[in-house]
Amino acid sequence: MVTSLLRGLVFGVLLAAAGAASSQADNAKIRVDDAWARRAVMIRSTDANAFTGTGAVYATLVNAGAKGDALLSVTTDAASVAEIHETFQEGGLSRMREVTRIDVAPGKKVELKPGGYHVMLINLTRDLKAGETIQVTLMFQNAGRIAVTAQIR
Amino acid sequence: MATRFFRFAAVLLVGGLLAATTGAAGSAELKSGVFKPARPAPALSLRGSDGTELTLSRYRGKVVALGFGYTTCPDVCPTTLAYLAQAREKLGPAGKDMQVVYITVDPERDSAERLKAYLAGFDPTFIGGTGTPEQLAEVRKAYGIVVARENVPGSKTAYWVHHSSFVYLIDRAGNLRALLPFGVKVEDIAHDVKALLGD
Numbered sequence: 001m002v003t004s005l006l007r008g009l010v011f012g013v014l015l016a017a018a019g020a021a022s023s024q025a026d027n028a029k030i031r032v033d034d035a036w037a038r039r040a041v042m043i044r045s046t047d048a049n050a051f052t053g054t055g056a057v058y059a060t061l062v063n064a065g066a067k068g069d070a071l072l073s074v075t076t077d078a079a080s081v082a083e084i085h086e087t088f089q090e091g092g093l094s095r096m097r098e099v100t101r102i103d104v105a106p107g108k109k110v111e112l113k114p115g116g117y118h119v120m121l122i123n124l125t126r127d128l129k130a131g132e133t134i135q136v137t138l139m140f141q142n143a144g145r146i147a148v149t150a151q152i153r
Numbered sequence: 154m155a156t157r158f159f160r161f162a163a164v165l166l167v168g169g170l171l172a173a174t175t176g177a178a179g180s181a182e183l184k185s186g187v188f189k190p191a192r193p194a195p196a197l198s199l200r201g202s203d204g205t206e207l208t209l210s211r212y213r214g215k216v217v218a219l220g221f222g223y224t225t226c227p228d229v230c231p232t233t234l235a236y237l238a239q240a241r242e243k244l245g246p247a248g249k250d251m252q253v254v255y256i257t258v259d260p261e262r263d264s265a266e267r268l269k270a271y272l273a274g275f276d277p278t279f280i281g282g283t284g285t286p287e288q289l290a291e292v293r294k295a296y297g298i299v300v301a302r303e304n305v306p307g308s309k310t311a312y313w314v315h316h317s318s319f320v321y322l323i324d325r326a327g328n329l330r331a332l333l334p335f336g337v338k339v340e341d342i343a344h345d346v347k348a349l350l351g352d
């Protein structure tokens with residue numbers, strides 16, 4: 001009886017591990033490489049409601065799978081809000097627009113970099129000091145949540 | 154006879170080298186777009202982030218990198234300021250004669266104190282400029298800087314100010330010499346500042 005119980009336990013553990021492994025495999029199809037954040041100062045003032053500043057996070061999104069995916073949203077504890085934006089040049093100005101998704105086609109990669117796509121951090125909760133790191137969680141349509149450590153430069 | 158020949162050749166060589174290095178003042182070879190002929194940088198008088206009057210004549214004798222932006226800008230301004238800070242660092246001791254001046258396009262939010270805190274994150278020597286909307290509009294007109302405000306209802310940022318993102322290089326004599334486009338490489342900024350410092 002003990003042996004069958006043990007066998008059941010081992011089987012159960014293996015099944016759970018297989019389940020965990022397959023969701024890892026799903027996540028592994030999308031990679032977030034070289035995540036980094038620009039250094040920034042949290043602008044403090046005596047007014048508790050004052051806006052504390054913005055920041056930017058960049059990375060390379062790599063879709064190593066056979067199915068398209070898309071970055072939908074981002075959260076971080078370094079700011080109250082994070083949005084996805086794109087900088088572009090038009091009429092002699094640098095402009096910016098919020099984007100609701102960044103599609104990453106199968107086998108392709110998309111770069112978030114200065115002057116292009118970036119994660120805009122709104123209302124910093126801390127200084128972003130060069131050499132330190134922040135935690136950022138990216139939410140993908142298919143892959144779900146991917147948490148990364150962004151190096152501050 | 155051979156020694157006389159070699160002495161003559163040495164004089165020629167040294168003379169040639171001297172001629173090559175003593176170019177006319179204002180002949181620096183720059184990587185970025187140049188102003189030809191160089192013309193005086195339009196004067197300005199604004200409220201400096203250090204609490205004093207900000208004028209360009211204050212920095213006569215230094216090379217000034219003049220840019221426009223605002224503290225709520227998440228990508229373009231931090232990138233520009235980070236690159237300028239890196240270029241200044243690259244110059245080593247010569248960097249003490251490079252002065253970055255950043256003028257706000259958002260006077261509603263960017264007080265002198267706010268500019269000071271923001272710029273300190275990039276380099277403690279950077280100076281910001283603010284003033285009344287009218288004063289700042291005048292400076293932008295003189296420098297060909299375009300802005301466009303966009304309200305963002307429901308966002309903590311309330312509005313963005315899209316703006317021209319190039320940077321002017323002004324030489325030690327106070328003349329406009331070069332225009333650095335957004336995204337210009339750090340080594341090219343350092344190269345041009347160094348060239349103007351040696352001019």
